[in-house]
Amino acid sequence: MMDTDILGMLEDIGRSSVARLSPAVMITGDSAVSRRAAILRAIRGTVLPRRLEFTAANGACLALEVNSSRVTDVFQVPDGPTPDFETETRDALVEKLAQLVSDIANAPAPLELMSGKPDSALEADDVGLTFSEIENACAAIDISAEPIVSVVPDIDAPEEDEPSTVEDRPANLAQKFFDHAGRFATGRMLIDGTSNAALACEGSCQPSQDMHPDQEVLARFVADLAGWENDSQDEFDSPHLIVMRPSGGKGAGMAVLSDSDQIAVAVHDARKLGAVVNLWTSLQGVAE
Numbered sequence: 001m002m003d004t005d006i007l008g009m010l011e012d013i014g015r016s017s018v019a020r021l022s023p024a025v026m027i028t029g030d031s032a033v034s035r036r037a038a039i040l041r042a043i044r045g046t047v048l049p050r051r052l053e054f055t056a057a058n059g060a061c062l063a064l065e066v067n068s069s070r071v072t073d074v075f076q077v078p079d080g081p082t083p084d085f086e087t088e089t090r091d092a093l094v095e096k097l098a099q100l101v102s103d104i105a106n107a108p109a110p111l112e113l114m115s116g117k118p119d120s121a122l123e124a125d126d127v128g129l130t131f132s133e134i135e136n137a138c139a140a141i142d143i144s145a146e147p148i149v150s151v152v153p154d155i156d157a158p159e160e161d162e163p164s165t166v167e168d169r170p171a172n173l174a175q176k177f178f179d180h181a182g183r184f185a186t187g188r189m190l191i192d193g194t195s196n197a198a199l200a201c202e203g204s205c206q207p208s209q210d211m212h213p214d215q216e217v218l219a220r221f222v223a224d225l226a227g228w229e230n231d232s233q234d235e236f237d238s239p240h241l242i243v244m245r246p247s248g249g250k251g252a253g254m255a256v257l258s259d260s261d262q263i264a265v266a267v268h269d270a271r272k273l274g275a276v277v278n279l280w281t282s283l284q285g286v287a288e
Contacts, residue, residue: 005276010200024271027054027111032143038103039080042113044069044131051075053114056107059106059184062100065118070128071097078103094129106143112271172263173239180283181266184275186252187211191263196222201273204267213269225258241280245270255280 027042028034039054046052046066053063053076060078064071074083074097081097104111110284178190178200187204191197196219204211213221229240246253253270256263257280268276 005181010052018188024114026057026111027113029111030109032102032106035109035111036102036138039101039105039111039133043071043134046115050117051116051118053116054104055112055114055271056104056280057110058108059268059272059275060104060107061271062104065126065128069131071134072128076102078107085210091128092131094137097129097134098141098240101134101156104142108274110274113216114271118167131136156181173259173263174257176283177257177259177266177279178264179277180279181255181264181268183279184272185266187267191218191222191265193222193226193258193263205265222263225256226265229258241276243273243276245273 027035027038029038042052042062043066047068049065049072050066051063052066053061055061056078061076062078063074065075071083076082077100083093083100083144085093088096094106111237121125178188180200181188185203187206187209188198188200188202189205192199194216198218200210201207205211206212206256225242242256242258244254244256251270253268253273253276255266255276266276269275
């Protein structure tokens with residue numbers, strides 16, 4: 001390549017480059033087949049030891065340890081048990097990994113890739129599963145080549161002919177949001193807006209964890225939220241979903257749903273905003 005060609009190429013790169021506010025990279029592809037191919041390319045293109053995390057819009061995540069185009073471990077899977085590289089046979093691991101790659105590719109788009117350093121140094125004899133083995137096993141698994149239009153997660157439909165007693169009435173949106181937010185939230189709370197009491201606390205919002213507020217903070221939060229709703233009632237219809245994200249899109253975010261006399265709070269990774277919005281959209285559809 002001539003020097004002038006190199007300078008021209010660098011100029012084009014500089015002109016087209018834009019700053020990224022998040023370390024996550026979007027996996028391109030309108031169909032599950034194209035996204036699976038992109039995942040395989042990411043594995044093949046990883047030379048140094050890295051931890052690759054593929055996260056779908058519904059919060060499903062596949063986290064792999066990759067080195068020299070070989071998968072040496074699996075840390076997190078979208079569903080079910082994690083493959084055990086210590087006890088399972090090589091053939092079984094290849095088959096399971098191909099299915100996991102296909103499953104995350106088939107999950108609701110968009111799909112994000114986060115690359116980071118592995119948690120620990122690799123062992124000298126940790127050769128892992130080769131890219132060719134994984135690619136061949138994936139080729140034997142059929143997934144849709146058509147674009148997936150719906151990205152709404154599965155939500156239980158309301159039952160018909162509900163009894164009229166208070167105890168048997170369907171839960172309001174805040175209760176439903178709290179229940180289903182467990183798919184992506186690291187911590188969640190359900191608050192009684194009348195008594196300012198925490199009805200339920202899970203994950204990092206439990207009393208023994210750092211995200212659990214004391215009663216004074218909780219009462220002030222409910223009062224501030226009520227004031228905001230009163231100020232905005234002429235502009236927005238209830239219920240409300242309020243989303244707070246850190247600057248730059250990295251770190252913990254918070255989603256707050258206020259409905260009737262209850263408030264649901266979900267603390268989540270900022271990268272999982274798509275899962276929050278999808279759940280909110282789904283719950284509105286159920287309510288209608």
